Amino acid sequence: MPDQPHLLASETDYPRDFRGYGPRPPDxxxxxxxxxxxxxxxxxxxxxxxxxxxxxxxxxxxxxxVPGGSPVIGERNRTVESQFDYGARAGVWRVLRAxxxxxxxxxxxxxxxxxxxxxxAARAFVAAGHEVASHAWRWIDYxxxxxxxxxxxxxxxxxxxxxxxxxxPVGWYTGRISPNTRRLVxxxxxxxxxxxxxxxxxxxxxxxxxKPHLVIPYTLDNNDMKYAVxxxxxDPAGWERHLTDAFEVLLxxxxxxxxxxxxxxxxxxxxxxxxxxxxxxxxxARVAREKDVWVCRRAxxxxxxxxxHPPRR
Numbered sequence: 001m002p003d004q005p006h007l008l009a010s011e012t013d014y015p016r017d018f019r020g021y022g023p024r025p026p027d028x029x030x031x032x033x034x035x036x037x038x039x040x041x042x043x044x045x046x047x048x049x050x051x052x053x054x055x056x057x058x059x060x061x062x063x064x065x066v067p068g069g070s071p072v073i074g075e076r077n078r079t080v081e082s083q084f085d086y087g088a089r090a091g092v093w094r095v096l097r098a099x100x101x102x103x104x105x106x107x108x109x110x111x112x113x114x115x116x117x118x119x120x121a122a123r124a125f126v127a128a129g130h131e132v133a134s135h136a137w138r139w140i141d142y143x144x145x146x147x148x149x150x151x152x153x154x155x156x157x158x159x160x161x162x163x164x165x166x167x168x169p170v171g172w173y174t175g176r177i178s179p180n181t182r183r184l185v186x187x188x189x190x191x192x193x194x195x196x197x198x199x200x201x202x203x204x205x206x207x208x209x210x211k212p213h214l215v216i217p218y219t220l221d222n223n224d225m226k227y228a229v230x231x232x233x234x235d236p237a238g239w240e241r242h243l244t245d246a247f248e249v250l251l252x253x254x255x256x257x258x259x260x261x262x263x264x265x266x267x268x269x270x271x272x273x274x275x276x277x278x279x280x281x282x283x284x285a286r287v288a289r290e291k292d293v294w295v296c297r298r299a300x301x302x303x304x305x306x307x308x309h310p311p312r313r
Contacts, residue, residue, distance in 0.1 A: 020200055028202060028259050029308050034294040035254030037261040037301055038247070038287060040106040041173075041195075041218070042095055042130075044121060046088035046268060048111035048139035052076060056140075060084070063228045063267065084269055088118050091272020096128060098281050102288045106266075107298040109135035109173050112157030115164055122164035131297035132161055133171030133195075141176040151184050158188065170299050171195065173218060182208045192302035201250070201260040203301060205311045212311035216261075216298050222246050223265035224276065236279035243283050251293065261301065 030037050049060040050071070058071030064083040071077070099106055108125045110132045115122045125132050136142065137153035137160075145153075154172075162168040172185045172194040185194055186208035193203070195218040203216045222243055226232035233239040243264060250260045271280050287293060 017199075020204070021202065025202055025258060025260075026309065027257075028261070028305075030259055030294050031304065032294065033292070035259050035292045036247075036251045036294065037259070038293055038295045039216075039261065039263045039298050039301060040099070040104070040295070041109055041263060041265050041298070042092075042106050043109045043111075043135060043265065043267045044087075044092065044114055044125075045109075045111045045135065045139040046084045046092075046114050047117040048114040048135075048137075049084055050140060051081060054113065054138065063225055064269065065228070067228050087267065087269030087272055088114070088121065091268035091270075092121055092124075094272045094274070094277050095266060095268060095280070096124060098277060098284055099130075100128060101281075102284050104284060104288065104295050105130055105297050105300075107131040107133050107171065109133055110161060110169075111135045111139045112137040112153075112160045114139065116160050119164050122161075126165045131171065131299045132165050132169060133173060133298060134158060134161060134169040136174040139175075142174055142178040142181060143176060145178055147178075147180050147184070150178055150180060151188075154184055154188050158190070171216075171302065182206075182213070186211065186213050192299060192306065195263075195298065201262075203261065203305045203309075214302055214305060214311075216301055216305075217263070219263040219265055222263060224267055224270040225265060227270050227276065236276045239276070240279040240283055244286060247283075247287065251290065255292070 028037065050056040051059060052075060058073040059077035059080050061067065061069065061071055064080055108130055112134065122132065134157050137157040142150055158168050168190055170192040172191050174181050174196055177196050181196060182194060185191055193214040193216045195216050197215045197217045198220060200217045203214055205212045206215055207213065224239065226239065246262060250262050253260055271277060287295060
């Protein structure tokens with residue numbers, strides 16, 4: 001029997017794209033001829049995590065100072081709660097001051113329940129000119145959440161953000177997605193992009209709910225979550241060095257003729273702690289010295305991409 005010809009994944013129904021833009025990605029034509037689009041994201045999650053106060057079975061295990069172990073079931077874990085509370089009470093304001101000092105914008109991934117519990121933070125984000133995107137209604141794993149519940153929570157999150165900020169979110173990021181998340185977001189409508197992907201250094205289109213849908217990839221490496229997972233960064237200097245190296249590599253690629261995008265993920269309860277905030281402040285100062293870097297909100301990237309690189313029909 002003769003050998004069957006080898007088929008590329010793109011020529012079958014295999015649901016992953018390994019080619020992407022290939023060895024010659026497009027010129028994004030960033031505004032002003034800048035050589036790198038740099039997007040800072042502040043995850044605002046405090047109060048949206050697992051706790052019996054939100055009707056959950058037990059306490060949160062993820063992304064706090066003492067990760068691992070077992071959840072406290074059926075009652076509150078006040079030690080964990082207070083670590084999240086720090087982000088809302090103190091950390092968020094320290095991060096906002098750092099960005100204000102350099103007049104730099106960011107995108108807030110706002111968990112609906114968390115913003116509902118601290119409307120002062122929501123108003124502060126808007127007053128500072130930052131984008132408030134949606135980070136789902138709750139900061140939980142949606143993988144096994146049923147479709148009807150997830151659809152309702154998408155709508156609820158959008159409504160709360162609009163009520164608190166004066167406008168609905170145009171960006172979406174769940175993080176721990178379900179098989180239905182992207183389709184449900186597209187079906188809800190009103191979004192310019194989602195960031196539930198980590199697959200590229202440039203935005204790209206996919207098809208969702210039967211229409212073109214823009215993906216602006218996010219990051220889990222240029223991210224202060226690595227302070228709370230293994231392997232990660234125990235020393236703020238290591239995290240700062242990682243950010244600086246990524247920044248310099250991507251900026252050099254841009255100056256060499258292939259501009260890219262860089263994302264940096266922040267959490268109020270992580271980088272909002274003083275010792276880590278010092279590393280953030282130094283990195284922001286490094287960024288602010290470069291004149292050919294576009295520090296922007298993710299909504300700005302989305303609007304630029306839809307206009308400059310519209311989807312092929």
